[in-house]
Amino acid sequence: MSSSDRKLHLNAFLTGTGHHEASWRYPGTSPERGLDIRHYQKLAQTAERGLLDSVFLADGYAGRSAGKLEPFTQLSALAAVTEHIGLIATVGTTYNEPFHVARKFASLDHISGGRAGWNIVTTGTESTAFNFGLDVHPEHGLRYEYAEEFVEVTKQLWDSWEDDALVFDKEAGIQLDQGKVHEIHFKGNRYSVKGPLNIPRPPQGYPVLVQAGSSESGKELAAKTAEVIFTAQQTLEEAQAFYADVKSRLAKYGRTPDQLHILPGLSPIIADTEAEAREIEEELNALINTESAVKRLSERVGIDLSGYPLDGPIPYHLLPGIDAINGRKGRYQLVVDLALRENLSILQLTRRLAGARGHITFTGTPLQLADLIEDWFRHGGADGFNLMPQLYPSGLDAFVDKVVPELQNRGLFRTAYEGTTLRENLGLARPAAVRPAPALEAGA
């Protein structure tokens, strides 16, 4: 693809009322609709109207979310009322079974006609362990080891049905060619799975594989496995460094740079004038519960900040260091770097993180936002963006109605979907099935 043909890829990260932590308090948002599927169906339809590649749901298995549906059930209900948009579910490897995950993604991919994507995470929240009969959350490196094996089993399960295994020859009485459905006999360090999967291969071969960790292990897993990476970068320079780093890791896995799209999170507030946009930002920031925000920041950096002056810095000398963090290592580093670089007080830091928890925030006009997007896209910072509007639905409406046409005018974004599957729209090849070695299968 020549560089002038290269197009942006845009994902909408769905939440109930928006990504600003006080969005639920903002006049006009509807936090009570957080469990109302019609709310999300409308958002997905808006994203599809804007020709976005996909919508995406974060996920976890602990905590007290007031308004969060489970991703498989939610995305399947979105599939039923959309035709083109990709549907990306976060599913953690540490507390799931490969057989169930492979099957649910295959099912979602069949239901949606090839629009499923899997954001592979290892689950960073330590208390999750207690919901699954464990005393201790496996440490970061071990989780990534498990995750690699998990993804390997899952791919083998998807591949356990050859693409032409289904026959449906009524005359001959043959539904499927048994010789094209294979046991996998996977035996790893953590997983042992005989197979085959009990559902035919997904329309896309595999759902699109997405990765969102930015730690060393995360970047390596992404380089080996991922086709899309969601990341958090605060400046173009950081984004360029990350982009170059990750893309340079692909060759050793026999992959080319265009096989992995890097999409930084981008959390905009847009209005027709910059002044109006600033006003929304200030209204939102005035609604932040500072005590809760300091508590969340404390969890991120691993120090209880509640006794420190709000207008002073975080006590850098007490930081535990990245090796001691067993949760989201990449995000820890980003927050500390941001505070240091901009010399932010604790209060200022909570404000900077309120919009999108460390993703870049933007406040301005649609044209200014298109400029930023073009700048990062053309200068080695991004292949597109993971959009995180600070307010839903208004922020998504504004993006689709005002930013998308501008990006199209600049030749940066599609004017029609290129294909019918998420892979086709992302310009990613459909993976061929990898067959188990005959010797292994003979040992069944």
Next chain:
Amino acid sequence: MSSSDRKLHLNAFLTGTGHHEASWRYPGTSPERGLDIRHYQKLAQTAERGLLDSVFLADGYAGRSAGKLEPFTQLSALAAVTEHIGLIATVGTTYNEPFHVARKFASLDHISGGRAGWNIVTTGTESTAFNFGLDVHPEHGLRYEYAEEFVEVTKQLWDSWEDDALVFDKEAGIQLDQGKVHEIHFKGNRYSVKGPLNIPRPPQGYPVLVQAGSSESGKELAAKTAEVIFTAQQTLEEAQAFYADVKSRLAKYGRTPDQLHILPGLSPIIADTEAEAREIEEELNALINTESAVKRLSERVGIDLSGYPLDGPIPYHLLPGIDAINGRKGRYQLVVDLALRENLSILQLTRRLAGARGHITFTGTPLQLADLIEDWFRHGGADGFNLMPQLYPSGLDAFVDKVVPELQNRGLFRTAYEGTTLRENLGLARPAAVRPAPALEAGA
């Protein structure tokens, strides 16, 4: 409720082309649409047009199904295109985690506005173990012990959010009342779950709890837990005995007979004349693959029947006895009883099981079917039926267009949905949340 007000409850057991094992070969059926969600969406809409209580999906985690989606994803996509019909998913306890199952059902219940049901099974297929890292499938009694504990944890997780925990007070900045969201600190023999669940309590409190095992352990679990039971009975006498047996077990759990609906499977072929219906039956039976049918029968009764004459009986003296069966005990007994009672040859037995694997089959006119339904319903055999049309979609269309109006004319079936949730349509109370004892909670 006076007996004259008592209404039938009807469920449609969905499959791709119908419940006759050769239905996929029958002219006009579309086995290639087995993974096409629009096919099932149309079936669910037809069932809803007929005012049926619910649709239902069987499930398992092993085997080579050519056309079966995963229930949570499938039912969620059906929820999106229907408004009233209940959505019952089979989910097995032996190879799942209570947290995931509680959450997915809560999510489906929120998405569907209170229409979810859970068919609780322990999973009978021994080879399932090999897909989940185990060498041995837990034996029947142990699976039921686990299942009881699993259901208990799951209920506690649903109850971990009080019904009025959500506040969304924008002014005060309070999304939820933390004092109304409880850790459960469940510690049983198999499961240890801290909680709370990460989604608010389902609209129905709990999804409707369904049970489908007819073994001793199955009947006891049903009496303790279930609100609907799907069963297989071949004659009204057997059905009456089962009905009386199960209903008599309720009192010791403090329950009344109307808190559990007993719905035997009923697998009809209907046509305008009996002769036409017989013709369809013969066409279907002519399409059976006898070799496969004998193989399946062999698995059911625990003897390899392939060396025995088709026109002779099964070798009763070689039967392993019910204690040796670690899969579906209830179905084993039913098949053996049927063969003995009617003195069936191996071939005749495969034909009798082809229509619905042991559920009662029916071939005749809509009026004759309405007579059978009324007879069982009025004479202590059933509270309704789990409909298993031998052909989809034609068998469901015929039932909805011709049998439902007749049942309505006889005053046996609703003419409009009574409520908005599956519980309301089934006449089942919404369960109140059970609070953990304060002492337990204080030990957090």
